[in-house]
Amino acid sequence: MKNIIHIISMKRGLGGVQQSFLSYYKFAQHSSRYKHYIFSNHEVSKNYGYLRNFFKIQKNFFTFLKHIISKNSIIYLHNKLPSKKIFYLLKLLPTNNNIIFAESGTAWNIKTQDQIEIYKKNADLAKQIIVCSIATKHMLVKRFKINAKKIKLIYNGQEDPLIKKKNSKKKKLNIGFIGRLETIKGAHLFIEAANLLKKKNLIFWIAGDGDLEKELKEISKGNKNVNFIGNVKNPFDFIKNLDILVVPSIREPLGLVSIEAGLCKVPVIASNIDGIPEVISNKHSGILINPTRKINLKKYNNQKSLPNFVINPNNQKLVKPKELDPKILSKSILLLSKNKILRLKYGLKLYQHVRKRFSIKSYFKGIEDLYEQF
Structure with a gap:
């Protein structure tokens, strides 16, 4: 069984990226054919409750590195394409062409040529880049000149809470x-x-x-x-x-x-x-x-x-x-x-x-x- 290593910040309290990931991760825990782990530089926000297989990178650094170079692990990086630290880490280590980047909004934040270059270099290291919308794909292709064949659109998913709207006669x-x-x-x-x-x-x-x-x-x-x-x-x-x-x-x-x-x-x-x-x-x-x-x-x-x-x-x-x-x-x-x-x-x-x-x-x-x- 392969391991899926999610690298994502769960620090923020009301981020759409984190909420989307949380829905997916909880669903994957009981439905996936793979074993999933989360590695992060920060402790998880209390808003997200307990997350199974959550590890702080600093405390589990060597385990983290073993996963990066393992042929049995798929490295899934969430909104990390602009990260210099990630670029140098992946550049120095043998990653066995097992890298997925998910882009859900950081492309809009890129401003300097230096940031653009790091973004493109990380994209070159990826086997696949997942985008959350057609608009995101156009942003990657038109602004960063990323090969469209490397980009895959997978719309975010959300579980239906089955909410029943109540009829009310409120004045406002x-x-x-x-x-x-x-x-x-x-x-x-x-x-x-x-x-x-x-x-x-x-x-x-x-x-x-x-x-x-x-x-x-x-x-x-x-x-x-x-x-x-x-x-x-x-x-x-x-x-x-x-x-x-x-x-x-x-x-x-x-x-x-x-x-x-x-x-x-x-x-x-x-x-x-x-x-x-x-x-x-x-x-x-x-x-x-x-x-x-x-x-x-x-x-x-x-x-x-x-x-x-x-x-x-x-x-x-x-x-x-x-x-x-x-x-x-x-x-x-x-x-x-x-x-x-x-x-x-x-x-x-x-x-x-x-x-x-x-x-x-x-x-x-x-x-x-x-x-x-x-």
């Missing part, structure tokens, strides 16, 4: 945002739209934490309908109580949160950028809005996370990032809030789509079939 609708409070996630646009709707019968909920929390609370002052609730342990517990989820991202390789909303049958209003349209079809399973507003670099302090390029899903070209116009976003929120039938329709269509394309079983099978090639 709940509009939500969940994610890291940093510029690229667009929480500032959500609040700007909420400020334009503060006289309406709507309550706005923000779940998550991050560098912009203080500034975001400042711009929401005077709007008693905006509520910050901090980090949430289980996204489904937050999303299932919403009437509309808003995903105003500036960049989003795929967008796990939209998949989670679909599994809750909650309609989504989102940016038409990168991989988001691979989850949501405009005016069929949600509302997509083209980003048209120039990003004001002086408005927020947290600008380091802004990408140099994003993927325009209409033509799959690299373009400079823009953000949603809050006026257009507010009009879409108001439109959907006034039409219960449309909300139910979009929620159901999104549920049917994500159940088919993003099931944990299809994701698991795609990964398992890939292992067979080693």
